[in-house]
Amino acid sequence: MSFDSFATRAQLALNGKSYTYFSLPELGKRFDLSKLPYSMKILLENLLRHEDGGMTVAKEHIEAVARWDAKQEPETEIAFMPARVVLQDFTGVPCVVDLAAMRDAVTRLGGSPKQINPLIPSELVIDHSVQVDVFGRADALDLNGKIEFERNMERYAFLRWGQKAFGNFKVVPPNTGIVHQVNLENLARVVVERDVDGVLQAFPDTVFGTDSHTTMINGIGVLGWGVGGIEAEAAMLGQPSSMLIPQVVGFKLTGRMPEGATATDLVLTVTQMLRALGVVGKFVEFYGDGLQHLPLADRATIANMAPEYGATCGIFPIDAEAITYLRLSGRSEEQIALVEAYAKAQGLWHDANSPHATYSAMLELDLGDVKPSLAGPKRPQDRVLLEAVRDNFHQNLEGLIANRKPRHETIGRLVGEGGDQPQAEHLAAKPKSKIRIHDMDCDLTDGSVVIAAITSCTNTSNPAVMLGAGLLARNAVKLGLKAKPWVKTSLGPGSLVVTDYLKKAGVLHDLEKLGFYVVGYGCTTCIGNSGPLPDEVSKGIAENELVVASVLSGNRNFEGRVHPEVKMNYLASPPLVVAYALAGTVDIDLSQDPVGHTPEGKDVFLRDIWPTNKEIGDVISATVGPELFAQNYADVFKGDSRWNQIVSPEGESFRWDAASTYIKNPPYFDGITMQVGTIDDVHGARVMGIFGDSITTDHISPAGNIKKESPAGRFLMERGVQPVDFNSYGSRRGNDDVMVRGTFANIRIRNLMLGGEEGGNTIYHGAHGATEKLSIYDAAMRYKADGVPLVVFAGKEYGTGSSRDWAAKGTNLLGVKAVVAESFERIHRSNLVGMGVLPLAFSDGQNAQKLGLDGSETIAITGLQDGASKTATVTARKHDGREVRFEVKVLLLTPKETEYFRHGGILHYVLRQLAARKPA
Template sequence: MSELKNTFNALRELKSGSKSGKYYSLAALEEAGHGNISKLPVSIRIVLESVLRNCGNAGITEIDVERLASWNAKQPALEEIPFVVSRIVLQDFTGVPLLVDLAAMRDAVQEVGSDPGLIEPLVPVDLVVDHSVQVDRAGTASAFEKNLKIEFKRNRERYEFLKWGQQAFETFSVVPPAIGIVHQVNLEHLARVVFEKELNGETVFYPDTLVGTDSHTTMINGLGIVGWGVGGIEAEAGMLGQPIAFQTPEVIGVCLEGTLAEGVTATDLTLRITELLREQKVVGKFVEFYGSGAEALTLADRATIANMAPEYGATMGFFPVDEKSLDYLRATGRTEEQIDLVRDYYTAQGLFGIPKKGDIEYTQSLDLDLSSIVPSVAGPKRPQDRIDVPRLKNTFQQLLEKSVSDGGYGIAPEHFERTATVDASSDSDRWRDEGGALVATETLPSITHGSVLIAAITSCTNTSNPSVMIAAGLVAKKAVERGLKVDSTVKCSLAPGSRVVTDYLNETGLTSYLDTLGFNLVGYGCTTCIGNSGPLDASVEEAIASGELVTASVLSGNRNFEARVHGSIKANFLMSPPLVVAYALAGNVNINLDEEPLGQDSDGKDVYLRDLWPTHEEIQDNILKGLKPEMFRSKYAEVESANPEWSAIQSSTGTVYGWDEHSTYIQRPPFFENFGMAPNTIEPIKDMRPLAILGDSVTTDHISPAGAFKPETPAGKYLAGQGVEAKDFNSYGSRRGNDRVMTRGTFANVRIKNRMADGKEGGFTKFQPEGEIMPIYDACAKYREQSTPLIVFGGVDYGMGSSRDWAAKGTSLLGVRAVVAKSFERIHRSNLIGMGVMPLCFKGEASVDTLGLDGTETFSLSDFDDNIQPGQEVTLEIKRADGSTEQVPLELRIDTSIEIEYYRNGGILPYVLRNLLK
């Protein structure tokens, strides 16, 4: 919005306390005959306000406004919405490569003789450093300080680069490490709910909207703010003034009624909603919650549900602004003037309050009775696979025996009781601190199938929800008072989403009990849930391997995909923080917590979960006792100077970045090599060789893992060749500023199953036509020498999971020209197009299996040309090894006309750069 325009005569006056200004009235638009706007979902109306306000700028036209104002609930028109957001939020794993791209774009602008300052974000951009801390140390009072020290030593080069970005771009700010998780910092500090901007001498009020480079950006939906996760490349386009283009969505209304039963947590509700909405196939749709049950939920509970939108597949999980939103703003230290503006603006727009049944027209409406929710966990490989707590034992035993091809572990019944002894660790720093002394024994207890080896209160989903964090502390308190202990083989950790959590746990006196059980503070960041669980003791790893054991992690996170938490742990279960404490005490997931004791107390009596579980009244009493608005005010008063280690970091200065060719963290990416002003011509793709034939639920973790990697991998060999020792490899996530590491790490997950690798698990393929099995990166290097284009095949929900732009960047740099799947997850489909890779879907019942593909074939898209249209049918020509051919119809999953332009330009960034230079 570069100037104030009175499009559709919709500008109206708003006065709030001492403030006055203009706003773009949706009621005025309806009064002028442009749709039944007051019946539209609240989320659609907020997007409509952006389209209306920006009409006449950024290529947005009156037709765009009229189309969205006439949104048809039952059959939304398949049209493109150009959405200009108010701000953008990043985290460091995705923010560093984004900043690398911006630096490379400035180079490209300078090289064509223009001002590199053209590359400057047009909206506020906040980056929160929260993904770099790893749980190297746990179970000791000094764990936090030691992990922080290791983090800065390990990531200093990345942090220097972020400091350069902070001085190079006027609208780019950084929240330092050890402040909190991006989504919680977003809720507690960054969120404005209503923006104010001066234009033509007038103040304009408008909704706070955003996109973020983390899929769980949707947590902000709990506060009534429209926003969702996108890939870094799409965020870059958005910050440079390009509207976020998306197809007109269906909106699924979820009516929540009733109340949660005693002993049921917000996590349990969220896992049930995730299961329900995955079954309803809401991928790419908006979900909006309404009804008396939704109205009664606390803001923290709403945010927990909204956070998991990527897990249920939705673009958003939205709760409109209401009195609970204002209560939260007050509780987190916002001023009464800010709160009054939020109430006045949303009331004036007719957007204030949680809708009731019949208020809104939704594409589809679902009902959920909150009283039906029961304590739950989810896993062992996907967040949507919910399990009632009493059923976990039977489910785990069934999974042990079930074949690997059917999603199990293929353990013969006679091996169910197999155990392995864990020898005493020489690295005693990683074990329990009891009374100031580190416990050391000759041998630690043996482990078996289902042994809990990681118990982590971690991730953005739960670790800042006071109800479940206080509950975890109360379970720990009662356990300690009964004399229960956590086995020393269990690596426990506590990584809150906000420093305020530490304040209220201290205020309630619960910290000491968590510490006693080993849940010491390890850092403020996204630790175990992103794969930064740190190493297990070497002797534990040896015991897992020697016993061929299926061991477990329990975490209060939102992701449990294969090999994400830890490469050696095969079963990973999501659950509430108090249940994490409970399963840590039990030491095994192969237990029915309703019927079997967690352990014995100091008198030898059995202690059951029901003996430790706090009542709702106990939890609320402690929240009232411990949580105070001044905690938020003090913690966020001086964010930029809150971390002395960060303040001490020095960086280079200047408009363009001085690349270091010897750096193993930051390298100029190849995306703008040979850049020219003319876009490409779309042409047929001939004789592609398959790189991978994959199954269902292939995640972005499978495609581009974030965690640790070993010396024998292509990435490990590369770093070793650069003189980097294995102990300093860090993680794939931390190396995303270096394409040379990341391309070698693409399709390198140790659990990925490529049907072309003859059963060999991990990042391997069969180089054709010779048939030699080798690492995927090595095969791609050979294909590149032959100028052979590549294709990848997948099943249902290809690319589900994190908004990981490197899953698309790596795919592109490996030479993959097309990906064919049964269906795509929203963000990854967009990322592929953003990198010039073609997403295509099988039609009807066709699949890899029905076509009998084995990797010996070649594939062509011969009718593919410069006149392609969104969603059109294209023909895949298959040439088999015996010379026979077959033609298969596919659906082009380029959904909008602007995506055609992105693809024609070789991706979003070249498209934006050419437009800026014109």
């Protein structure tokens, strides 16, 4: 039965059709919506359209959003149902694996496989599997693609099965583009038209994505954010997401960008400002006169990095610039007309006369104040002005070289005593590794840039920075400059459209002359798919334990993410990536030092080769047009010959191969019945790990290299898989046996139980006080065999990073019952709940160290009251019988989350709900 308590149902006549919509202006006759932020209006429309009398959306929920108080702390729960879901293959493969497993499980519970089927459009873009194995040559794209298909044939065959087996599910094949870029350039509807129970409806395009950077789509007015694969699967199966009505932070932009500054510089500035304010769990909304000078691509760049500044989303309204972009990107005139007419009819259109909304907090930035910047060396919010990069490098070098082998004690002492030695003496003391590469003798030192990568959706979707990089390359080539021979250069354009406009502008050839050949259409270096360094470079790094660097136009630079041999990683705009490839080191001040020299030995400075804003704008106008988008997205789901030659299984249920090391039926639903459980206290638990601040999902569940000596490496070799064929953790997310062994196995993670040494190890506490240092996986399996539950203690911002559902799945499969942290990243907390792992927060100011915990204790968590209590008591019992007791907050934030937890997780809840219905 359809509800419309406030009589908001209205008609919009357009394109020869009559659309039904739920009118916000009609609701505005009852409530004052004039100061409601744009994003809150989208939430309000979603509630109006899904009102069902209280099963999920009641009249009271609509009133709560309509009467939204900007200053009120979130306390009211609402249900949000996205219009569609978008996935990438690292997170998408396990999603489809889970759906296939649910088909088996629902059959065992008496249902039909067809009951497990996406109910809303779900589109998966294969973009995370290509690696930079081959670079710096014309055939790099073809060879990397060939290797990609050889490595991932089993996964791709599985996805082709899913594409045929599931309705409402489409796959964008490899070598098309990065998921967020494809979403922006093609998949996004902005306004949806859909037949709902025989009625043609128009409503805002909203989206859940299984990648945290789904927020790129906020740049064009589409409300969406990253969720874990678990939550995405539930949405695909028609389950709304429970959320607290958020606070909304307003970010006012004024002025216009100065000469020499890029969108990357702008987004790094915005990220730093919002991190300082604190916007975790909040919406951010951009407004102000500066929007009129901000191209859509720049807005998308800012929106993309919402995870880096910590917000749920960072949204821009629909306005004339959005319409211009829709036309530029080849959308139909009928769709464009619908977007504009609907936005204006709903009061969602923004122009100079639009009233300013009321916000929970506000920031302001004059675009004219933006300066060339990088971020690093290990967090995206740590912005560094270009002129300060060398100093930043030296400051961070101190800690990293302190543990060098004894033969380097001199330099460790020299730098570690505060850097008070003369610069010349410091440089003379720097260790050097002499290598021969490309028939040249070279010196590798601390700070050598060994990876320079134009990569990641954040920047590759932006013509200004991509063409800026091309023009800078052209100017450098004219002066005879070359990239340093030890730099691994790569260009991942993000979409076929980008390659076409780089070619059309005539600058792709110049980029290639500097080594920036197209290596693939995927995320590549930004997610750790940087591929191996040349042997000579690897040996040189190892010889003197050098602290080398990467410079990438990505959005993530967490420890151990980009490459295991590279300890410093800086985010930069594509033009600066090219500049650092020319310089070959971050131990330089590019604002005043030469970036290189002409063949005649003349100094060349960055200002000599940097293109002007007008030059970049003129090239954009001459090269980027709708025909490029139209031709490249004409058959976006078709794929190339490699894709279409893949042989895939048939049938409603997947035929699992017990020998597969890529695709496996997961154990989550083993033994499931229709009986719902309870949330019980925990007793006799052991501590698996004590971690500090900023433990990322990369630390918890790495996506990159699998070390042969790791538990996952040993598992694969026992099954006949040689190290050369290990692929990556990300590519093996469809196999829980591999992934549980990779959980907490990051080479850079530091367990404070072991004094903070790097590597995924712990202290196992056995019977009679016996202790043993083991890998976390091996220890967890011993505890599991003994029936001992586990807990994890951590610091602030636990789980920051990509929406990596395996960070929660692996934690669950290791036997962890609860994670106690000072604070959690939004998506990871939600994922833990979705997998039945209890997130608990220390009281303000407390942590494991201040409480004197060392990991030897046995732990009890009491007072949970079947999820009814908002607090619990943790009792840590030491060897001598002494007890440390402290209160923690129970982070089951909504009644729905508590219900999910009683079921053992969100998928178990959905499965029981579907199984209870009679098969169609």
